[in-house]
Each structure stands twice: as structure tokens, then as C-alpha cells.
Amino acid sequence: MAQQLATWTQLTKRSALQDMLELTSGSEYISFGLGLPNAEFFPTEQLARSANEVLLQQSNILQYAPPTELLKQQIQLLMGQRGVHCSTSQIFLTAGAQQGINLLARLLLDPGKTVLSEEVTYTGFLQVLEPFQPRILTVPTDPVMGIDVEQVEKILQTEERPACMYVIPSGHNPLSYTLSREKRQRLAQLAAEYEVPIIEDDPYGFLEYEDIEIPAIKSFQSDWVFYVGSFSKILAPGLRLGWIIANEEVIEKLSIAKEATDINTTTLTQQIAANFLQKDEFTKHLLYLRQEYSSRRNCMLDHLSARLGEVGSWTSPTSGIFIWVRFPEYINTMELFRESITTEKVTFFPGNVFAVGQNQISTSSIRLNFSFNNHDKIDEGIARLSRLVKRHI
Template sequence: MQDITKRQEIRLARWAQEVQQSTIQQLLAVATQPGILSFALGLPAAELFPVQAYAQAVEQLLLDHNQALQYGMPELSLKRHIVALMEQRGVRCHENQVFLTMGAQQAMSLLARLLLDLNGTVIVEEIVYSGILQAVEALQPALLTVPTHPESGMDVDAVEALLKGGQRPAFIYAISDGHNPLGISMSLEKRRHLVELARRYHVPILEDDAYGHLYYDDQPIPSMRSLDEEWVFYLGSFSKILAPALRTGWMIVPEHLISALSALKEGSDINTANLSQRSIAAYLDTGHLAGHVQTLRQAYRARRDVMVRAVQTYFPRDVRFSLPRSGMFLWVELPGKPDMEELLRIAIQREQVAFVPGHAFEVQGSCHAAHCMRLNFSNCGLEDIERGIARLGQILPA
């Protein structure tokens, strides 16, 4: 009889032999343990989820529509709501340019499959959201990295140099607002410059705007998609403004790409969870979203401010950071060459506080973020933020 406890010799695809969970996924188990004050993950504040209004919308939907649980086409009424939502990002678009996805992550993955050849090239920043690297991984691209500045973001001149030098990547990945992990927003000048390059060299920009609606100034900067509708492919998400468990996001792309994207998506999940789409549309019909996002902005702005003051009070004087204008993250640069893995271990075991070490966002081989930490400010209340930062301050090298 075969010993089923013995590991079978299953041959994995070559690229998959190297695949590992991201540091962030590994931290999820630790950071969500009871008693841990977590500044680690990009979690929205659970106590602010619009539970009642959403529950009512879902109940009504299920009672009124006998097809609500059925397979179906992408929800047109949700696309219409998205068109309206995009106006707040300065974007004028049409339902036919909206493609619904399982979150912004799936949008990245589908666009990678649509645009990127095996062993092709893409441009990313040296310090980047690890999800984009996972999205392109199976296609084993050469990653053309450009420097990224903790205060001003992507070095667009470096992008220009690559393109001028003859590189023609499948796309440029950029986060214009609430950069994950740096927390910065690109200036309007940089956005214009990048868009101009995309047009001139015919290289699309994947504009990841997962945090674009969470801005803390009176006037948000318009998204890059508002500057060009042909070369900027916009990625949006309900994860941060409504709830990540709904796994619903969207892209805005030129209409002629929609049928190819539909074919790719069908092969992976047939259709985005229709119940999520329909229930989000039903919730949006109630008109509650605008007030809800306003509540989130106020709450997160207050949390950001408390975190910044606490860092100024409890961290060594020569740490560096800049004030995030949007999003959920504060990026802190520590002086010297601290051992961040060791710091994290002590932070969790002794102080019960979690953060993400900067190296989790480095493109392989680089050490640009080895002395940095990413702190999330959306997921803890004001007192916990103060307490957690004070505890972290105790273990940082002076």
C-alpha cells in the first residue's frame, strides 16, 4: 500500500519552484493575533465598516431579486456607479471602459498577462508594492528599476532615460497617491511628465490608485488617468473605501481591450463574485458611500496626525519621514544600519507591536529600504497608536 504521509515527487513549473508568500502575507498570521498592536498590514479600520447600511442593502437585494445568487454578466449598474466615482479623481470615462475585477490585485495580474511577454520587461520603482512583483512573477520579466525618493516618489527622469536609451517595457507601474509603502503622492508635474513619456514612447502606465479616495488635503491631485485616456490604465478598488472581503475592484482601460481581458478573466474565475458586485451596487444605490468615505478620511487623518506626533515624541530625533497626504502608511527611515528582522522580533515578542520592515518592498537584490519601516495608521485607534509607537520607540537604537 502506498504511504500517503510520504511527500510525492510533484514537479512544479520552473517559475513556481521559487514562489514564496510575501512577507506581508506571512505577517498576517502574527499581526492579527489578539493582543498585538499591528501597524503591519494595510487593513482598514474594521469598526468603521458600514455594517448596517451594507447589511440592509444586501438583504433587500436578496429579497427583491431572485437572480441575485445566479451566475451573470458584470453588473452594469456597478459600472455606472464607478463612472460617477471616477469623476472625483478627475476622470471622465464611460461604462464601456470599466472592467470589474477581484480587487486591484487581479487587475494587475490580468494586465500583466495581457501586456507582458514571457521574459519581457517592466518598469517599477526600487521600492514597490510587492503585489505587482507577484502579479508578473510567472512571466519572469526583467525588472527595470528606477529610483524612488521617500518624499517625492518615482524618479521620472530615470524613466525617461530608460526609454530614451531604447527600452520598451510592457508597462510602467506607478502609484500616484498614498504610495504603498512610501505614503507619498506624486506631484502634478511628475504625473504630467510620466504621462507625456507614456504617450511619446507608446508605453502604458498602470496607475494603481487603490488609495486615491483616501486623501487628507482639501484638494486631491487629479489622477494620471485624468490626463490621458489611451496610455494610462487605471486600477481602482473597493477594498480600502468599503471592505476588502468583498474582493471587488475595477480598471478603466481603452474599450478595445475589454474583450481580451474578459477572455483572460474567464479562464481564471469565470466572473467576479457576482453577489459582491450586485450588493455593492445596491449599497451604492442608497447613496451612503460619499458620507462613509468622508468618515474614513476624517478618522484616518486624525490617526495619521497622532502617529506622526508620537513618532516625533518617542522615536530617536534623527529618524526621517514625510507626512502622507493620502493612503494608510507612514514610512520611517532609521539612522544607521539597524537589524530590522531582529527589531521586528523584539517588537512582537517583547512589546507586542508589529510593523513591516522596509526590505519587504525592495525589488530583489537591492538594499534601498533595509533601514526603513512601514507603519500603518488606519487599523488602530488613537490611544493604541500612541501606546504602540511609544513601545516601539523604546526598542529603537538611539
């Protein structure tokens, strides 16, 4: 039967994220691998109250229904914090950001087309591309400065024009950088000048830990940037709620593509989220989340400096939930990972999981998540990681 499946399925492999979920489910593991928010901070009681209210007030809440206008209005207000001014007719609701990326890929790509990507990027985007079997043009990227915009422009100046470009500007997954305002503005200008749409994936844009918030790329260019947002990291991933901001003519095509996928985003969770968001509690929740995650980031940075400061390097991320750690080139982090599973039982993602092709930036680096564990677990986990790495020095 497997031989009768589509050609692309013969080449695809099981996601490293899924393998990690199964492999490290035991309580003996300390996981820095998955990009999980901390369930301790989910506003469970508030969401329960909202669920009770909408279930009692709306008799048709469990029926098929068009997208919830109230939720779109709340997203419209939220986007003002990202510098994006849009109408509710430009907001398209999705079952999480991953579906948003998938739907946009379906709209923008024909099989075999060209896509522009950083040389190290989010694995979920690469999975979305697999059925299209595109040619991926990569540009250099840096854990501090981010995507090389000059190289982007050089590629766009060639005859081979990409169908789209994928960017994670805030709290980059996995490199953890936050792109400067100047680079965002230049990318928006290039998208318009060369008519190459940008998919701006922004799940971490609301998790800023500095006083200055940099606006989204979408704020600089309304036509050629598709903004993808998510409630997974700032509310709860189990709600499966995200959104796309695009022009009305694109929204119509997205509706057709989504209907073929899942008919519509769950009405119940739309209404629960809308009910919660219109209350003052969400503003307090988001502020609390930033404070707690900032504290855990600082905790991990302190322990990294104390235990691995002589053998590794990293930067302090100003947003997001990851820290990208670089070791000397002779250290192979995939080997570290395999050994860690059986000895230290601390998990992380080796850098080459995120690589488009082979490059040195990924083979000797790892991605660590700081949002999931408390301070004690972070302390113990970095101690285990330190023992592991120093055996390879």
C-alpha cells in the same frame, strides 16, 4: 511532486504578508504591519440593508450574470472625482485590485520581457510578475518626491523598451508619498510618446486628507494608462470588488483572461455595492472615513515626534494609510523586526520587504499602518517601538 511544478514556483517564496497574518494574530500584538482598513468603519448596517433589498427584489441574484451595469454607472460617477471621464463600456469589474493587476500583467507580458518599476514598491505587484520571470528595470524613488521621472525618461530612450510601467501615485505603498500633478502629467506624456503602458494602481486615491485632490494619471492620457481601482479601502475588502478602466478593445481581452480565472466577479456583491453606492449614504461614509483616518494619522505622527523625533524621520502623508519611517543607516530594521516579535510585540514591515534588489532606502526603514488601530493602541504601539529602536542606538 514539487519537482514537477512549473519552473517559476521553484524560485517563489511565501508572501511576507501571509506570514505576518499568521505570526501576529494573537491579541498580545499591536500590528502596524498589514495595510488593513479598520472594520469599525465598515458600513455594515447599510450594506446589510442593501443586501436584503437586492435579495428580495431580484430572484436571479445568485445566478451567473454579466457585469452589473448599475455598479459601472456608480464607478463612472466616482471616477469623475479622480478627474477621469469614461464610459461604462470602458469599465471592467474585477475581484479586487489585485486581480486587476494580475489580469493586466497577463495581457501585457510575455515570459522574460522587461518591466519598469520603482526600486521600492508594492509586494503584490512583484508576486504577480513571478510566473513571467521578467527583467525588472528599477528607477530611483523618494519618500517625499516619489518616482524619479527623469530616470524613467532616460530608460525609455534606450533600445530596451519595457512592456509596462507600474506606478502607485497616491498614498504610495509603502513610501506613502503622493505624486505631484506635474509628475503625473509627465508620466502620461512619456507613456504615449514611447508607447509604454502604465498600470496605475490607485487603491488610496479616494483617501485624500488635504483640500486639493490631484487627478489620476489616467486623466491626462486615455490610451496608454490602465487605471486600477478598488473598494477594499473605502468600503470593505470582504466584498472583493475592484475595477479597471481601459479602452474597449482591451476590455474584450480582459474578459477572456478573467473568464479563464473565475468566470465572473460575484454577482451578489456587485449588486449590494451598486445599491449602496447610489444612495447619499456613501458620500457621507467616505467623508467620515477621511476624517477618522486623518485623525489617526495625526495621532501616529504626534507620537512618533514625541518618542522618536531625535532618531528617525518621516513625512506626513496627504493620502493613503501608511507612514514610511527612516532610521540611521546603521540600524537594520529586519533585525528590529525579529527582536520585536519576541520582546515588544509590536509589528511593522521592514523596508527591504518592498525592495527590488538591495538599496539603502529600504534596509534602514519601516512601513507603519495608521488606519487599523485606535488612538490608545497607536500610543502604546509607538511607545513599544521607541523602546525597541533606542536599544539599537
